[in-house]
Amino acid sequence: MRALLVVNPAATTTSARTRDVLIHALASEMKxxxxxxxxxxxxxxxxRLAAQSDDIDLVVALGGDGTxxxxxxxxxxxxxxPDHLPGLAVVPGGSTNVFARALxxxxxxxxxTGALLDALRDGRERTVGLGLTSGTPGTEDEAVxxxxxxxxxxxxxxxxxVGRVEQHREQGKRSTHALYVRQAMRQFFGDPHxxxxxxxLEREGAEPVTGLVLSIxxxxxxxxxxGNRPVYASPKASFDTGLDVLGLSRLSTPAVARYVTQLLLSSPxxxxxxxHAVSLHDLTRFTLHSKAPLPLQMDGDHLGLRTSVTFTGVRRALRVIV
Structure with a gap:
């Protein structure tokens, strides 16, 4: 087997020495x-180069969710x-590693790395569904x-x-849970909406859901x-179904206190x-519109302001070694 290992040198939870050890362990089992x-x-x-190659069987990502x-x-x-592209393997190196832990x-x-090598020896893999965003036809975001x-x-x-946290990280601050909490408070008091x-939220065959402040x-x-505590915004969401949405139509102080408590106590x-909460399960396609430009994030990466985004749940999109 020939594999490409993509290493993020800025991964927050791995040192250069640790990365060298992991590389030698993987190289002992594959080209x-x-x-x-x-x-x-x-x-x-x-x-992209790996996808276009004829002789790469696997791409291993060593880093956080962004990598x-x-x-x-x-x-x-x-x-x-999935049957023609290289498979994906993940070695978590970020501060949260949601994707790897969800797998x-x-x-x-x-x-x-040990679990990955065991999976390769045993031939264990699964094909997971992913989300896809695109610009909405007929809007100013159509070309996105x-x-x-x-x-x-x-x-x-x-x-x-997420955008506030990224600004602080660009200034050299570490991504910690305390940083997220501080920026969430500042976003709360500074959010005019x-x-x-x-x-x-618009989807075919259903009435629009209006007046949402938050859409996850x-x-x-x-x-x-x-830390080690999982937080469930949409407990039924799965790599084997379409997309789930949690929407909140009010973020007053009492409402925030209630929903934050529910999130901290959430379970499968x-x-x-x-x-003021709307929960939708297993959606194939829907669009989120906003009268005012709002920030968009995907997998913890801030992508700027949008007024309209179309979401598609694509089943069986990628082979993952687990």
Whole structure:
């Protein structure tokens, strides 16, 4: 087997020595080419080259969710073809690693490498569904390029929090849960739309859902992790179904306190509920519109402002070694 290892040297939970150990362990089992990313988007370019190659069987992403997202967007640049494209393997190296943990992989990179080698020896893999976003025809965002996401996306409040965190990371601050909490509070008090939402969800065959302040799109559960605690925004979400949506139409102080508590106490059986909460399961295609431009995030990556985004759940999009 020939494999390409895409290494993010800025991965927050791996040192240079650890990465060298992992590379030697993988190279002992396969013909391995390791490439270190040098710029934003480099992992996507490497994934694309692997997809166009005739002799690469596997792409291993060593890094956080952002690195994995880039690799996947490169692999699927021409669309999904699970039986003909290289498979994907993940060695978690970020601060949260939602995708790897949702697949059942250990959060420790050394243990995850051992699990990956066991899976390769045993021939274990699964084909997972992914989310795809695109510009909505007839809107000013029509020309926005399509982009794949692995586990979640968001338009509105949560994307604003992600954007604030990215600004601080660019200034050299580490991505910690405390940083997210601080920026969530600042986003809450600075959001002019938190009492009167501008987001409308439209899907074929159903009445529009209007007045949303927050819209979280999930492709799997949990939505994220707080340390070792999983958080379930849409408990029924799965890599084997379409997309799930949690929408909130009010973010007053009492409402936020209630929904944050529900998220902290969420489980695979129960997520946030209430008169201002909308939960939709297994959607194939829908569009989120907003009268005012709102921030968009995918897999924890802030993508700027949008007024309209179309989401598609694509089943059986990618082979993953697990």
């Amino acid at each position: 391995l080419e390791a490439v270190t990313t040098e710029y934003r988007g480099h992992a996507r370019d490497l994934g 994995v997202n880039e690799v996947v967007n490169g692999l699927l640049h021409a669309g999904p073809a 059942g992989l250990p959060n420790d990179p050394v243990e995850a 390029p399509s982009r794949w996401f692995l586990f979640n996306a968001g338009l509105g409040f949560d994307a604003g929090v 938190r009492r009167h939402g501008t987001i409308v 799109v999930c492709n799997t559960a949990p939505w994220t992790y707080l 059986e129960r997520g946030p509920q209430g008169r």
